Amino acid sequence: MLSKPLHPATPTDGPRHVALIMDGNGRWAEARGLPRAMGHREGVQALKRTVEAAPALGINCLTVFGFSTENWSRPADEVSDLMGLVRTYVASDLKRLEREGVKVRILGRRPGLPADIVAIIERAEAQTAHNEKFTLQVAFNYGGRADIVDAAQRHVDRVLAGEATGPLDEKTLEAGLSTAGAPPVDVIVRTSGEQRLSNFLLWEAAYAELVYQNVLWPDYGHDALADVVEQYRNRDRRFGGRATPGAAPALAAV
Ligand code: IPE
Numbered sequence: 001m002l003s004k005p006l007h008p009a010t011p012t013d014g015p016r017h018v019a020l021i022m023d024g025n026g027r028w029a030e031a032r033g034l035p036r037a038m039g040h041r042e043g044v045q046a047l048k049r050t051v052e053a054a055p056a057l058g059i060n061c062l063t064v065f066g067f068s069t070e071n072w073s074r075p076a077d078e079v080s081d082l083m084g085l086v087r088t089y090v091a092s093d094l095k096r097l098e099r100e101g102v103k104v105r106i107l108g109r110r111p112g113l114p115a116d117i118v119a120i121i122e123r124a125e126a127q128t129a130h131n132e133k134f135t136l137q138v139a140f141n142y143g144g145r146a147d148i149v150d151a152a153q154r155h156v157d158r159v160l161a162g163e164a165t166g167p168l169d170e171k172t173l174e175a176g177l178s179t180a181g182a183p184p185v186d187v188i189v190r191t192s193g194e195q196r197l198s199n200f201l202l203w204e205a206a207y208a209e210l211v212y213q214n215v216l217w218p219d220y221g222h223d224a225l226a227d228v229v230e231q232y233r234n235r236d237r238r239f240g241g242r243a244t245p246g247a248a249p250a251l252a253a254v
């Protein structure tokens with residue numbers, strides 16, 4: 001008889017918070033001879049599928065990268081297609097997200113965004129603020145460096161206003177990040193085969209597991225997310241400590 005694993009995986013083994021760099025929309029479209037905008041449109045469908053699949057996999061928070069502070073360097077028509085992601089997804093799906101218990105938070109800088117997008121963001125956050133079942137964070141006009149700078153500046157402003165004293169520490173800086181209040185990021189996933197963070201969640205990445213998948217974002221959904229969960233459960237998170245007894249070694253025995 002096969003010996004049972006010591007700790008059979010259950011949905012409570014995590015990951016609870018999965019962050020996704022949704023990459024490969026352009027390549028998906030180009031491979032089909034379609035305009036890149038079609039890739040972004042299909043990317044919205046993939047995001048819907050992924051949000052729907054997450055709770056049954058034990059995930060209660062998803063953070064997705066929708067538009068980086070560097071994406072402004074793309075041609076103007078593509079920038080406006082990407083702005084359309086918010087209009088088509090957040091605006092049109094708000095009622096459903098609200099009904100399904102999803103709290104929507106938009107991470108990133110608001111100044112510089114079109115006024116109607118800011119209005120959609122504010123409405124989405126206000127209308128879903130009471131929800132607690134699931135959190136969807138969309139990083140939009142977001143950069144990890146900008147977020148850390150903004151958190152530090154918040155502390156400086158509070159010190160100058162006499163509301164805070166003392167040297168800045170990790171806990172204080174963390175409380176000023178746009179992800180403050182969300183559970184710790186367990187795993188950061190990048191699709192499309194690229195292996196870099198591209199300025200996503202730099203602070204939060206400190207001890208997150210990293211998973212790279214070859215799937216292009218418009219093809220994403222339940223199966224790819226389930227694969228992330230499985231990979232995560234085979235990792236041994238040490239946080240600088242010692243290996244958990246019985247955990248699979250990172251290097252295969254030779
Ligand atoms: C990701 O797909 C979407 C965003 C950057 C918003 P890309 O547009 O980067 O697609 P590729 O990397 O060119 O294939």
Ligand code: IPE
Nearest residue numbers: 021022023065066067068198
């Ligand atoms: C990161 O992807 C940004 C988003 C997915 C929103 P990019 O496609 O912009 O990143 P690089 O340019 O390949 O590093």
Ligand code: MG
Nearest residue numbers: 023024025026
């Ligand atoms: Mg890309």
